[in-house]
Amino acid sequence: MEEQENQTRVTQFILLGFQDLKNLQILLFLVFFVIYITTMAGNLLILVLVVSDRHLHTPMYFFLGNLSCLEICYSSTLNPLLLSTFLTNRKTITFSVCFLQLFFFGYCLGAECYLLSVMSYDRYLAVCKPLHYATTMHTRKCIQLAAVSWTNGFMGISIIMVAMLQLTYCGPNEIDHYFCDSVPLKKLSCSNTDMVEHVNLILLFIYTMPPFIITVASYIFIIRTILRIPSLSGRQKTFSTCSSHLSVVSIYYGSVIIVYLLPPSSSMNKFFSLLYTILPPLVNPIIYCLRNKEVKRALKNRVANFRLFQNMLAKSNIVKVK
Numbered sequence: 001m002e003e004q005e006n007q008t009r010v011t012q013f014i015l016l017g018f019q020d021l022k023n024l025q026i027l028l029f030l031v032f033f034v035i036y037i038t039t040m041a042g043n044l045l046i047l048v049l050v051v052s053d054r055h056l057h058t059p060m061y062f063f064l065g066n067l068s069c070l071e072i073c074y075s076s077t078l079n080p081l082l083l084s085t086f087l088t089n090r091k092t093i094t095f096s097v098c099f100l101q102l103f104f105f106g107y108c109l110g111a112e113c114y115l116l117s118v119m120s121y122d123r124y125l126a127v128c129k130p131l132h133y134a135t136t137m138h139t140r141k142c143i144q145l146a147a148v149s150w151t152n153g154f155m156g157i158s159i160i161m162v163a164m165l166q167l168t169y170c171g172p173n174e175i176d177h178y179f180c181d182s183v184p185l186k187k188l189s190c191s192n193t194d195m196v197e198h199v200n201l202i203l204l205f206i207y208t209m210p211p212f213i214i215t216v217a218s219y220i221f222i223i224r225t226i227l228r229i230p231s232l233s234g235r236q237k238t239f240s241t242c243s244s245h246l247s248v249v250s251i252y253y254g255s256v257i258i259v260y261l262l263p264p265s266s267s268m269n270k271f272f273s274l275l276y277t278i279l280p281p282l283v284n285p286i287i288y289c290l291r292n293k294e295v296k297r298a299l300k301n302r303v304a305n306f307r308l309f310q311n312m313l314a315k316s317n318i319v320k321v322k
Contacts (some may be wrong), residue, residue: 010169029086042285043068053298059137071281074108098180111153117211119216123242
């Protein structure tokens with residue numbers, strides 16, 4: 001015990017990242033920079049459209065706006081630090097910044113699980129209970145459901161953070177990952193991690209299983225309802241109202257399952273982690289823009305209004321010159 005107290009505590013960590021690909025650092029920087037800019041632009045576009053277009057002031061798009069806001073926070077937590085490691089030889093991150101990144105990463109991950117389940121529930125009501133949809137998904141209910149999603153994410157990661165900060169980190173300090181995740185951090189602790197493992201397992205069950213079950217159950221009922229529609233055009237029209245969200249859910253849960261099925265010691269873990277840290281925030285706005293008629297219509301209206309504004313501005317300048 002005394003020997004452990006005399007050990008030097010770690011004040012900073014070294015993120016090894018993708019150091020095995022030293023010859024591709026510039027190329028990787030350019031690729032991830034384009035991905036980051038595209039992700040931010042796409043999600044900001046969705047957020048602006050949902051806020052500015054009154055036709056999108058519905059429960060479905062209210063939750064979509066929350067999802068885009070979440071994806072912006074998610075990407076900003078991971079990508080800037082990752083980009084900096086490609087450009088500089090300095091791979092170090094301070095103890096406090098590392099745990100701050102872990103907090104926001106876990107917060108966004110937990111909140112997204114619940115938000116996707118809320119969006120699934122919204123689609124279930126719209127398809128299976130259309131007569132009760134307007135009275136059930138009123139403004140107050142939507143705000144409450146969104147608040148629960150954000151709050152649950154905060155509560156879950158807060159408990160994990162308390163448990164992680166109880167551990168002693170006295171070396172080594174090299175994290176074989178591109179961000180501060182709980183799994184590689186636990187490996188660096190020189191104290192007993194059994195309690196943290198049990199807490200993580202319990203929270204993983206409490207904070208991921210219920211939203212996953214709600215999501216799966218919602219789409220089972222939705223598919224059953226769609227199959228009962230007699231006409232093919234009716235089935236296609238009904239399915240189109242939830243196809244975008246189903247695609248987003250499939251990508252998110254599919255990538256998370258792939259990562260967590262891998263052994264913790266797998267050398268490919270950090271590469272597969274890109275599937276659920278980089279891919280979903282990038283493709284979500286693309287899916288909603290390409291596969292959603294209302295969003296495409298709102299985008300066309302914004303472009304038309306912008307061109308009209310440009311023409312009016314140009315005409316006013318011509319009049320001033322004359």
